[in-house]
Amino acid sequence: MQITVTVNGTAYKREVEPRLLLIHFLRDDLRLTGSHWGCDTSNCGACVVWLDDTPVKSCTVLAAMADGHRVRTVEGLEQGGQLDPVQEGFAQCHGLQCGFCTPGMIMTARWLLDHHPDPSVQEIREAISGQICRCTGYENIVRSIQWAAKNADWGQADGAEATA
């Protein structure tokens, strides 16, 4: 079947099997390999992307379901060479080690801060509780998201100073 999915603002029209999972459509068909997969049972969250502004586990969504809809992946965060504050926060606070869970964590963090700009530690931990990290023990991921919350203006044209 033919589907049209708008990913990071660009519309892609492709011929796919109905059973094709969205994560494979993004990675293999569109070569957007920033989103990853790490399990068979929708537990790990390495595949989290936005489907119409909502974070979903793209391993549990068919590409066909995204036909006519919008998807946002980690590749769509950087704007004009400027990192999103969440991306910068992860680099500042050592919120990643091997980098495999990172795109999913970043997409969830971005959504969280869009809806709750000043989250508590508990709210942050709950927001990422459906995603596994094997390297960081989560502490620095929490700090990275806190950094992004405190530095929401980072990188904007008026060049706001970063706060630790």
Add this chain to the structure above:
Amino acid sequence: MQVPAHVEYERATSVEHALELLARFGPEARVLAGGHSLIPMMKLRLAQPETLVDINGLDELSYLNVTGGELRIGALTRHAQLLDSAVAGELFAILHDAEKVIADPIVRNWGTIGGSLCQADPSEDLSATFAALKATMMIRGPQGIRAVPARDFHTAPYETVVAPGEILTEIRIAIGATRGEGARGEGARGGQARGGQPRGGQPRGSAYEKVGRRVGDWPVGAAGAVLWLRGDTIAEAGIGLSAVGARHFAAAEAEEFLRGTAATPEAFDRAGQIAAEHCRPTSDQRGPADYKRHLARELTTRALRRALLRATADLAA
């Protein structure tokens, strides 16, 4: 990652269209809502439908409102929406208690109430929740709509009364007690519920208690309780149990015991005992049967206690 077998895909544009598609493609067609119960099964090839009927576009099935003394939830409502709904939380805190411990926030964004109920896992938290609430399931088919009590909805593990050509469209919960003293019609008033106000002189409290090996896990054991009070007496009790082999996800005998009694810790202890006596848990990697039976008792008692606390807070509000 494991991947599904071949399948055909149709997208429904309305409920009628969905029913048409189901009729056309027959018993090997499955409704595809959030897909977070069905697609994992398809990836493991434990489910191999021939056709998927995608109903995600049917906004008319996604809603939460109070009508005619009932909280009505559209089957396509996402878990996250139910968790976010102030109305639902004020009327029945058990709904929020349960949703908070179902899966994880990302899965809740897309999985639906209807999808979880129709998956009919014997450990499904919502099955126990709606059993406790004595909800009614509205099922729509080519012949029209039929109402099935939540407790009659599941026939066996992974099996419901929804026939191949039918769709679960709505879950209804009576806000006032449906039986016993103070049942709906005696002093209950219709219209919008206001947060914290007892309805028709019937303070109401509910709670859900779950033990899992880890956040997001299926329950090892879980109990939900809903209490409608009349003074210090229990006008009506609803007790739902998950993962412990309780018949119809409910503890009917314990409810019977509580009806008309004083709401005391001793009564709740006894209710917990009765609930435990009537379930048939099986041992698995989540725990041995004796532990699950213990949880049935312990969590029923705890849920009842918390439901009472909330009902009394409801009174005081």
Add this chain to the structure above:
Amino acid sequence: MTAAGTSGAAGSAAPAAGAGSAYGPLRRKEDARFVRGRGQFVDDIQLPGMLHGAVLRSPLAHARILSMDIASALAHPKVEAVITGEMLAGRGLAWMPTLSQDVQAVLATDKVRFQGQEVAFVVAQDRYSARDALELINVDYEPLPPVIDAKRALDPGTPVVRDDLPGKTDNHIFDWEAGDEAATAAVFAAADVVVTQDMLYPRSHPAPLETCGMVADLEAVSGKLTLWSTSQAPHAHRTLYALIAGVPEHKIRVISPDVGGGFGNKVPVYPGYICAIVGSMVTGRPVKWMEDRSENLMSTSFARDYHMHGEIAATSGGRILALRARVLGDHGAFNATAQPTKFPAGFFHIFTGSYDLQAAHCQVTAVHTNKAPGGVAYACSFRITEAVYLVERMVDQLARELQMDPAELRMKNLLRPEQFPYTGPTGWEYDSGNYPRALTLAMEMAGYEQLRAEQAEKRQRGEYMGIGLSFFTEGVGAGPRAHMDILGLGMADGADLRVYPTGKAVLAISVQTQGQGHETTFAQIVAQELGLSPDDVEVVHGDTDRTPFGLGTYGSRSTPVSGAAAVIVARKVRARARIVASAMMEVSPDDLDWADGAWRVRGDPEQSASIAQIAMAAHGSLELPDGVEGHLDAETVYNPPNLTFPFGAYICVTDVDPGTGVVKVRRFIAVDDCGVRINPMIVEGQVHGGLADGVGMALMQVIAFDESGNCLGGSFMDYLLPTSLECPSWELGATVTPSPHHPIGAKGVGESATVGSPPAVVNSVLDALAPFGVRHADMPLTPANVWSAIQGRPLRTDLAVS
């Protein structure tokens, strides 16, 4: 949050921290690509004409293969090849050597010996078709009774798992021992107090978030075999593939691109890799094989599975005299543990721990069962996780017997700083340590006295909290090649350093990061030695065509071995630079001192030459003295003189609900001493990750089996990993006791927290349950297990719950 108590730098080897130092919490270079989603992991690789492989696996734990029918699979329009054990046998590839002098089936021929064992390999045009084709292969099995309970594996009449080995009549693999049995027996016989305890360190799995896989590309004309692989040891793998597959080693290139976590899971060579290579040989096209998560959990290297019997002897006053351990190791169907050859039980004999003992003896028996092969993995430092768990549980059992506070008992028996270097009763020579200082710091950070007071007060109210300790000594950085090799390859690491004319440097190392930040930390090492900015040092790793030989990254060996190699090679470059500088400034090299990033004329420091200036001159027309060949390069192979011995003191606070058995980890205080810290931010990150492992293993992770041999931990629904909600906000402290033999005093830290944390969590939960008379319960302490322990019947966790 870090509280630091640093010692003075030991000698001139330790670098000066502070202004001008390249050491410190430097932001990582690798993050630039990862936060953008531009890492390159093996599954990201797509080559023209690439095909996809899938493995057919046995559903049975023990069965004879009667027949296999691949005709339908071959007939699938998208299938390009089907490979069976029989076909591999024709190429001499049906079996391959393991890292423990055994052989392992690549594709089963006669029997299957564990559920999930590889039986056939399909190569198809896309991954979905490959998966479909698996269902078209018909295998006729004759089920055999499986050997599942390791404790019964040696019972007479038990089925023999390895009847492929000539003359094998039982499931015994080896016996091994260390220490002095007679001396230990004598101490035990005379001791006031002896406490014994059986304990299981259950089978778990490293489960890195990225599963294992490979893209194999045999280029037909040149005969070059390029392998993109999730490998922690690319060079060792290259040598292994040359030996196994018969492709000349100089024609093999192994590239580990970005690796999404290793934790020991990506050390072995797996059958799927061999199949992918053969698939490329047979089809003439690149073949990608990526395992799914169930394959990863069911067939790749598991960890632990040690049934241990511990005994501790002490005076009635609390002086620990001796330790004894008898271990039954479940190695699964093939002995494929990965450790230095002379140590079949790894470094388990460091179970003497951090205490001053008179005697110790351990004896390990390894057996086969019908389970996946493995055992040494998951940040164990070659069985040190098992050793530390044993000793720290025994110390707690002794404390309970003596009714002594477990912190006090430890403090009384810890090795003292003046005892170092310390040779223990099983032969380990610990390099340096100040143990009491670390324990004191941990107790201060925890507020130990207040916690005990809170615990007493809560007990009176029927609330149960636990305070658990763990003090560990690790031995990492394998190792001296005279007695440490893997498959005959000595564990020395090479390093190559080149400084280009414009003063930028490229360091090629043999280790392979899987998240440890080598591109940053190794740049910091070279920068520190040469007075460069870390931005001016490029670290090349993971590609065997571009890097020197070494044994890879595991066992926390990167900093102790390759880190040392990087220091040595940088100092060689600096020494050569001195000679070039002497020619530049027309002075004797002896008149030059190194200070502030330059060679300076003694007495006239403004007359100087930086490495960048020297590099340009070295590439130019400057007349160079004898002994200097021009350019500014050096290489080295570093053979470590010993292991290094990081250590730590951990305290875990838990709250337990006895009505449900639910455990909540409230706090975790971790004081680590890994010697000199090159990048404290990265060190802390390593500790954070390992502490999460401890929570996971102690409370929820296990791979159990039912009596039919079905693996009960084959998905992330059953093999549970801790999330952000089970992990507290880790509280870290540090002490610094430099290693006297490491060029910059660094010790390595990658596995410390995974080693040290599980006993702290378990000791904490059992401490909470003490009022209920619970002596011991095995990991994982799930709610069911905790409740069952309170009832007096803790669960046996390696088998199915009944």
